[in-house]
Amino acid sequence: MGDNLFLQFVQQLINGISLGSIYALIALGYTMVYGIMKLINFAHGDVYMVGAYVGFFAATTANLPFFPSIILAMLATGLGGVIIERLAYKPLRHHPKIAILTTAIGVSLFLEYTTMLLLTPQPRTFPPLLPNAIYHIGGLIISFQQIVILAVSVILMILLTYVVNHTKMGKAMRAVSYDPDAAQLMGINVDKTISFTFFVGSSLAGAAGVLVGIYYNSIEPLMGIMPGMKAFIAAVLGGIGIIPGAMAGGLILGVVEALISGFISSTFRDAAAFAILIIILLIKPTGLFGKNEHEKV
Amino acid sequence: MIKQLRKQDVIFLLLSLVIFAVFQFLMSERILTSFWRLNVTVICLNIILASSLNLINGVTGQFSLGHAGFMAIGAYVSAVCTMFFHLPFICSILAGAAAAGVLGFCIGTPTLRLQGDYLAIATLGMGEIIRICILNIPQVGGASGMSGIPTETTFPWLFGCMIVTLFVLKNIINSNQGRACLSVRENAIAAEAMGINTTAFKVFAFTVASMFAGLAGALFSHYFGIAHPSSFTFMRSFDIMTMVVLGGLGSLSGSIVGAVLLTFIAAAMQSYPEYRMIVYALLLIILMLYRPNGIFGDKELASVILSKWKKGGENDGTTAENK
Numbered sequence: 001m002g003d004n005l006f007l008q009f010v011q012q013l014i015n016g017i018s019l020g021s022i023y024a025l026i027a028l029g030y031t032m033v034y035g036i037m038k039l040i041n042f043a044h045g046d047v048y049m050v051g052a053y054v055g056f057f058a059a060t061t062a063n064l065p066f067f068p069s070i071i072l073a074m075l076a077t078g079l080g081g082v083i084i085e086r087l088a089y090k091p092l093r094h095h096p097k098i099a100i101l102t103t104a105i106g107v108s109l110f111l112e113y114t115t116m117l118l119l120t121p122q123p124r125t126f127p128p129l130l131p132n133a134i135y136h137i138g139g140l141i142i143s144f145q146q147i148v149i150l151a152v153s154v155i156l157m158i159l160l161t162y163v164v165n166h167t168k169m170g171k172a173m174r175a176v177s178y179d180p181d182a183a184q185l186m187g188i189n190v191d192k193t194i195s196f197t198f199f200v201g202s203s204l205a206g207a208a209g210v211l212v213g214i215y216y217n218s219i220e221p222l223m224g225i226m227p228g229m230k231a232f233i234a235a236v237l238g239g240i241g242i243i244p245g246a247m248a249g250g251l252i253l254g255v256v257e258a259l260i261s262g263f264i265s266s267t268f269r270d271a272a273a274f275a276i277l278i279i280i281l282l283i284k285p286t287g288l289f290g291k292n293e294h295e296k297v
Numbered sequence: 298m299i300k301q302l303r304k305q306d307v308i309f310l311l312l313s314l315v316i317f318a319v320f321q322f323l324m325s326e327r328i329l330t331s332f333w334r335l336n337v338t339v340i341c342l343n344i345i346l347a348s349s350l351n352l353i354n355g356v357t358g359q360f361s362l363g364h365a366g367f368m369a370i371g372a373y374v375s376a377v378c379t380m381f382f383h384l385p386f387i388c389s390i391l392a393g394a395a396a397a398g399v400l401g402f403c404i405g406t407p408t409l410r411l412q413g414d415y416l417a418i419a420t421l422g423m424g425e426i427i428r429i430c431i432l433n434i435p436q437v438g439g440a441s442g443m444s445g446i447p448t449e450t451t452f453p454w455l456f457g458c459m460i461v462t463l464f465v466l467k468n469i470i471n472s473n474q475g476r477a478c479l480s481v482r483e484n485a486i487a488a489e490a491m492g493i494n495t496t497a498f499k500v501f502a503f504t505v506a507s508m509f510a511g512l513a514g515a516l517f518s519h520y521f522g523i524a525h526p527s528s529f530t531f532m533r534s535f536d537i538m539t540m541v542v543l544g545g546l547g548s549l550s551g552s553i554v555g556a557v558l559l560t561f562i563a564a565a566m567q568s569y570p571e572y573r574m575i576v577y578a579l580l581l582i583i584l585m586l587y588r589p590n591g592i593f594g595d596k597e598l599a600s601v602i603l604s605k606w607k608k609g610g611e612n613d614g615t616t617a618e619n620k
Contacts, residue, residue, distance in 0.1 A: 034414075040414055040417070040418070088586070091586050092585065092589055095589035095590075096546070096589065096590070097413070097414075098354070098538075098542055099585050099589035100585075101417075102538070102542045102543075102581060102585050103581070103585045103586070105538075105539065105581070106579070106580075106582040106585065107578070107582060109574055109575075109577065109578035109581070110575060110578035110579060110582065112574070113571075113573075113574035113575045113578065114575055116571070116574075117571045117572070117575060229425075229531075232418070233418075233422075236415075236418060267432065267433055268429070268433065270425070270429055271425070271429035271430065271433075274422040274423075274425045274429070275422075275426060277419070277422040278408075278419055278422050278423065278426070281408070281411055281415055281418065281419045281422075282407055282408070282411075285411055285415050
């Protein structure tokens, strides 16, 4: 009996990690944009939805296999992110934060309902891009899809860490997020850096969209709302603006959700995510990886 | 009880009486179609919600995104009062408002230590938690919602509650407490240095606003006869916030205009359901790009027309139409 419970626990842990790695991918986009612009990009969840649709059409209409589809989706959402930033956020950069936040909500609604208008609100079945193999390892069930999801997420995160820490653009990104004015004085092109950040963050969300499409087999125009919120919570949990924090936050959130829906009830899954958010905000508002900043006059 | 009324208040009251009379006539004579009668109701509810949220977001400068949660509390508590305890209508809506106010106080006290975006996320989370908790209480219908609530909200009730809300809020904004709230918005540290207990005033604004959101929720559930958890998602909080921002943060007349405008746009596009939300979203983006401070900024309509609006009088006479 105890053995059985333990097995179930490990099984939920595995499910949680694969779900969490998707959250982490979306959370990275939130955290990067917040880090550089101090903006909660509410449209980010919908960029992820667009990614899923681009992947869908790449796989069905163009008949592309898995890797070209995911790369196409990443490029498309990346460009989409840059366009959104240029048109909707850039003109408001020096205005009150609530104005730009309202625009973000507008962009989010626009993406959702335009997709609904063009592609009908009906859910679509995502084509099986990956073999449907299932491995039984000592009573545990692991699907090939879960392994691919985890592998793709880890590769993307390693790539991102490399870009941020070891390239010139990454250095510029860190400088702008630390102090945009000083960065500009040092000759960094702030506009270009912000656009690049949006490109990278949105393309990660696009990849997450394709992975979710493969994992759940179904996509629809409003699929981005809940994962968007969850990913945002993951970003706050890890400390918003901190890249390793978003990865850890995503994984923790995924595991907690899987455990709660496995052991308590799946209806409380969403409440659990928000409860984590409130607890972390009350105990350590800067997140698990965040440093406390003192208020300055 | 003869209290001195300011001239502007009298003008405002007369004006609202005229508006009330016109709409009451149009509604009772059935000149307005039932669709537009419904939308006039929704406009009244949205004005209560937007102007109360303005007290937090505009006047006190705190960023709350959880207004729908308090609306849900008001809707459900009042529905429980009328359906299970058979209280009269007025007691139920007052109970709904009071419950939302108490909860606002309980939630506000810990969360208002947070600032800016963190507060926004925390209040958004609180709103969602309230909704999910209601969703999991089978006694109030769970996911299928509560139906069969007596539909006792009539247009005079609604309009009366709206006028009371606006008067109370206007007087709060123009009182000592309102000035203290404004100072918190302008510079919290300087306000504290002047001896203002910033946390206390944030909680005060939050409690009052939650109370009115509860009132709106109570009127809502007793108008439609149902209370459903899906009516109180964070999308509704966004909607209300949009009205406040569009009208202008800190401007009561802005909130009224924002609520009327957005509800009207939503209603006018009703016959093109597939384009409705797209137009709404585009309008939101374009209006924000061209008027990032909202239509009114932080000015009042009356301060442009009547320069003497500033100091409000006693909140009397508002009950005259609250029959």
